[in-house]
Amino acid sequence: MDIASKNVAIITGAAKGIGRAIALRLAEDGFDIAINYRSSSANVKELMDEIENKGCKVIAVQGDVSIFEEAKNIIKRAVEVFKRVDVLVNNAGITRDGLLLRMKENDFDKVIEVNLKGTFNCIRHVSPVMLKQRSGKIINISSVVGITGNAGQVNYSAAKAGIIGITKSTARELASRGINVNAVAPGFIKTDMTNSLSEKIRENTLRTIPLKRFGTVYDVANVVSFLASSDSDYITGQVINIDGGMVM
Ligand code: NAD
Numbered sequence: 001m002d003i004a005s006k007n008v009a010i011i012t013g014a015a016k017g018i019g020r021a022i023a024l025r026l027a028e029d030g031f032d033i034a035i036n037y038r039s040s041s042a043n044v045k046e047l048m049d050e051i052e053n054k055g056c057k058v059i060a061v062q063g064d065v066s067i068f069e070e071a072k073n074i075i076k077r078a079v080e081v082f083k084r085v086d087v088l089v090n091n092a093g094i095t096r097d098g099l100l101l102r103m104k105e106n107d108f109d110k111v112i113e114v115n116l117k118g119t120f121n122c123i124r125h126v127s128p129v130m131l132k133q134r135s136g137k138i139i140n141i142s143s144v145v146g147i148t149g150n151a152g153q154v155n156y157s158a159a160k161a162g163i164i165g166i167t168k169s170t171a172r173e174l175a176s177r178g179i180n181v182n183a184v185a186p187g188f189i190k191t192d193m194t195n196s197l198s199e200k201i202r203e204n205t206l207r208t209i210p211l212k213r214f215g216t217v218y219d220v221a222n223v224v225s226f227l228a229s230s231d232s233d234y235i236t237g238q239v240i241n242i243d244g245g246m247v248m
Pocket of ligand 1: 016191
């Protein structure tokens with residue numbers, strides 16, 4: 001894969017789960033890494049050590065992506081230290097599941113604020129940097145439920161569908177300046193987010209997966225690695241499902 005040795009990637013919500021796996025994978029690919037985490041720095045030191053052991057520079061920036069000024073600071077810190085940003089991975093996300101008739105207003109707002117507005121905030125602040133460079137890759141983590149919908153996830157599926165809209169509109173706006181914008185739509189990936197689901201939901205979901213297994217964080221990190229590399233230079237505005245064939 002043709003990646004200059006010291007390109008720079010920012011990954012939001014990277015302290016654990018899919019974000020952590022993406023940070024490690026992009027470090028293996030030769031990127032210097034800026035990891036963002038929201039509040040707990042418990043796992044962050046260990047992750048930074050692992051990235052450094054791969055021969056890459058790493059910084060960690062605390063910040064809530066749903067707050068415009070905090071998102072600005074995440075990008076600003078990365079630029080201060082590394083002088084450039086080649087890849088932004090909008091990974092930070094939350095769920096607050098519940099049926100429509102029982103969903104509290106705050107549960108809707110929070111999920112939209114973190115998943116959808118957080119993605120906008122980071123793209124908004126990284127775009128001037130990438131426009132100046134005339135290059136960059138933005139990779140947004142959507143979800144298959146943003147395509148199909150899901151009972152009990154009106155808030156989350158709306159946010160993830162919105163991310164697909166942001167991806168396509170931004171791809172159109174930035175394409176002429178050498179910036180690619182794509183999304184991945186994972187299905188059921190084994191992380192803390194899905195560990196909390198009931199055994200019944202897990203069994204029912206497994207039945208809908210043609211490849212007959214849940215996804216791993218590495219399944220997602222592999223595709224993000226491809227979208228971050230020059231191998232995907234002719235791909236923009238696309239949504240790639242990583243779901244074992246769940247949605248086709
Ligand atoms: P996770 O809960 O393990 O990780 C989410 C990360 O986002 C955490 O580190 C958390 O601290 C961070 N985060 C939450 N709110 C934040 C905020 N306001 N600012 C900054 N960081 C914040 O979940 P995961 O499964 O690793 O999910 C990663 C992404 O993948 C999310 O966008 C999620 O919606 C998406 N996704 C996950 C699955 C799955 O099956 N696990 C499927 C489809 C999409």
